[in-house]
Amino acid sequence: MKAIPNSYIIKMKMKKYLFFATVTLILAGCSNIEPEPPRKEGSMNKEYKLPDPTPLTADQREEYNNRNAEYRNNVNE
Numbered sequence: 001m002k003a004i005p006n007s008y009i010i011k012m013k014m015k016k017y018l019f020f021a022t023v024t025l026i027l028a029g030c031s032n033i034e035p036e037p038p039r040k041e042g043s044m045n046k047e048y049k050l051p052d053p054t055p056l057t058a059d060q061r062e063e064y065n066n067r068n069a070e071y072r073n074n075v076n077e
Helices: 008-030 058-075
Strands: none
Touching: none
């Protein structure tokens, strides 16, 4: 009669425990599923207004273009 290698027994035990852990997690995770998320009253009825945009001055436009050019030169190397 041949002896079963010890590594084979360890692998089989690991597979068995992994299977039971997977089944337990699946059953525990699917126990109570609600079709919709809970609603909080009063949190969605607020309106926020962004400030009106202002056009850039010539100095601001030049600074923006310089920074943009510097960025593009360093990124596209």
